[in-house]
Amino acid sequence: MADNESLIASGLVQQGVSVTRRMAASLPELRNIAESKGLKIHHLGAGYPHPDVTDPKGFLVHKQAFFDKLAAEQGLNDPETTPEFLREAFAYTDTLGPRLPRELFAQIYGADWNLDINPDQLIPTVGATGGISMVCSLFERGDQAVAYLTDAPTYAGFVARASLKQSSRIFSVDMDAEGPDPEQFLSQIHKARDEGYFLPFYYTVPDGHNPAGISFSDKRRGEILDIARKEKLLILEDAPYLYINYEKPENRPRPFIAMDDEQTVHLFTGSKIGFPGPRIGFVYSNAKIRIKHDQSVLLSKLLLTEASSEILFQNPEALYGFAALLHDPALEPRKSLWSVAESKMDVYFENRAILLDTLQQELGAYGDHFSWTIPAAGFFSVFTFLDSNVRADETTVANLVSEFGVVVVPMAEFYPADAQQRCAGAGLNQIRLSFCFSESAPGKRADDMRSAVSTFCVAAKKLSGIS
Numbered sequence: 001m002a003d004n005e006s007l008i009a010s011g012l013v014q015q016g017v018s019v020t021r022r023m024a025a026s027l028p029e030l031r032n033i034a035e036s037k038g039l040k041i042h043h044l045g046a047g048y049p050h051p052d053v054t055d056p057k058g059f060l061v062h063k064q065a066f067f068d069k070l071a072a073e074q075g076l077n078d079p080e081t082t083p084e085f086l087r088e089a090f091a092y093t094d095t096l097g098p099r100l101p102r103e104l105f106a107q108i109y110g111a112d113w114n115l116d117i118n119p120d121q122l123i124p125t126v127g128a129t130g131g132i133s134m135v136c137s138l139f140e141r142g143d144q145a146v147a148y149l150t151d152a153p154t155y156a157g158f159v160a161r162a163s164l165k166q167s168s169r170i171f172s173v174d175m176d177a178e179g180p181d182p183e184q185f186l187s188q189i190h191k192a193r194d195e196g197y198f199l200p201f202y203y204t205v206p207d208g209h210n211p212a213g214i215s216f217s218d219k220r221r222g223e224i225l226d227i228a229r230k231e232k233l234l235i236l237e238d239a240p241y242l243y244i245n246y247e248k249p250e251n252r253p254r255p256f257i258a259m260d261d262e263q264t265v266h267l268f269t270g271s272k273i274g275f276p277g278p279r280i281g282f283v284y285s286n287a288k289i290r291i292k293h294d295q296s297v298l299l300s301k302l303l304l305t306e307a308s309s310e311i312l313f314q315n316p317e318a319l320y321g322f323a324a325l326l327h328d329p330a331l332e333p334r335k336s337l338w339s340v341a342e343s344k345m346d347v348y349f350e351n352r353a354i355l356l357d358t359l360q361q362e363l364g365a366y367g368d369h370f371s372w373t374i375p376a377a378g379f380f381s382v383f384t385f386l387d388s389n390v391r392a393d394e395t396t397v398a399n400l401v402s403e404f405g406v407v408v409v410p411m412a413e414f415y416p417a418d419a420q421q422r423c424a425g426a427g428l429n430q431i432r433l434s435f436c437f438s439e440s441a442p443g444k445r446a447d448d449m450r451s452a453v454s455t456f457c458v459a460a461k462k463l464s465g466i467s
């Protein structure tokens with residue numbers, strides 16, 4: 001057994017568990033308390049895709065049909081013979097994984113976002129989580145202390161990864177309804193560099209921000225990109241909710257990667273548009289990195305060296321399964337990924353409408369007490385208590401489970417330490433409401449969602465002293 005003292009001393013053990021994991025761990029006990037009082041459990045906390053949209057049965061039939069088609073194309077109709085693609089799907093592969101899924105993805109994603117994607121620069125990752133880890137790891141190789149720029153609030157999974165490196169620091173930027181504050185964005189870049197840190201990128205989730213429940217406006221994206229270009233700072237764009245979008249097509253802002261693929265490192269994940277289990281993801285960028293004063297290399301080349309050392313090989317079978325998803329029911333390559341999202345969007349559109357309509361009906365008359373974000377994409381709305389005496393901390397949230405059966409996530413911990421210093425109690429009056437998940441029996445989802453939000457409204461009024 002390893003010696004804990006030395007692990008702690010060497011910085012291998014650090015940082016607490018994230019608020020979402022702590023909530024998940026405390027849930028069984030709180031659920032028992034709630035259920036012993038006869039309360040139904042209402043989920044407005046989890047960020048998982050809804051079970052209605054992740055039933056794999058239909059996909060497995062489609063995947064098999066696609067695999068049969070590949071076998072036939074390889075001229076192997078004899079069931080006794082193993083087609084080449086199937087051997088590859090279960091063999092060690094190149095670090096880049098099989099070519100077919102990358103070629104298809106490059107073509108389809110490229111068409112959606114008007115990008116010319118070179119499949120050799122598409123590096124498979126273990127979901128977006130693996131992409132975050134790979135990019136951080138690349139920039140942590142050097143001797144200089146690393147700092148990361150991100151939003152306040154920001155995605156807990158990013159903070160969890162960034163703080164694995166004990167000497168790293170997070171500099172954060174406050175946000176309004178349009179995105180990060182450009183002035184503070186610039187001043188934080190200068191602050192980090194003046195303090196001697198190597199600042200390789202700004203991490204963000206511009207579409208359907210988790211947890212902030214907003215999407216950045218076009219104008220703000222432009223302002224942030226201009227500064228990033230001038231300051232030679234990469235933008236690490238995490239895009240799980242790009243296609244979980246509630247805006248009309250003409251109103252959807254472009255992701256940073258479509259605005260400038262030399263300034264952006266883009267993380268795609270199959271988790272929300274497809275299934276989270278197979279852990280499909282790609283990191284893509286056309287950025288170049290200066291490695292000596294007169295020599296630059298493609299970032300993707302450097303990332304490839306990370307990929308081959310850190311996560312030795314991809315799961316080629318899962319990538320072939322993803323290639324199946326990139327084909328339509330007639331087994332023709334899709335023209336766009338929007339058609340994959342469509343099958344899920346009915347559920348999310350309806351859940352979002354129930355959340356927003358119910359909040360409006362029940363709390364719309366109390367504009368002095370409450371506000372909430374209207375998400376243009378993604379799974380979350382941030383609910384704010386405007387009464388200064390309401391604290392939406394972990395104890396309050398635990399009480400919401402045990403007294404009302406409502407599960408939500410407090411926002412305060414999504415604010416990095418420097419944001420807490422700028423504004424004591426940042427996020428302490430906020431709750432993240434998630435409308436993506438429920439435990440409902442089939443056909444009961446909408447009713448359960450409605451009663452979850454209604455129950456939350458009753459609880460919110462009680463917290464704010466409204467009878």
Ligand SMILES: Cc1ncc(COP(=O)(O)O)c(C=O)c1O
Nearest residue numbers: 047127128129155205210269271
């Ligand atoms: C912003 C953000 N990034 C990454 C992830 C994780 O994605 P993946 O399943 O692809 O690792 C999530 C999922 O909740 C997320 O909200």
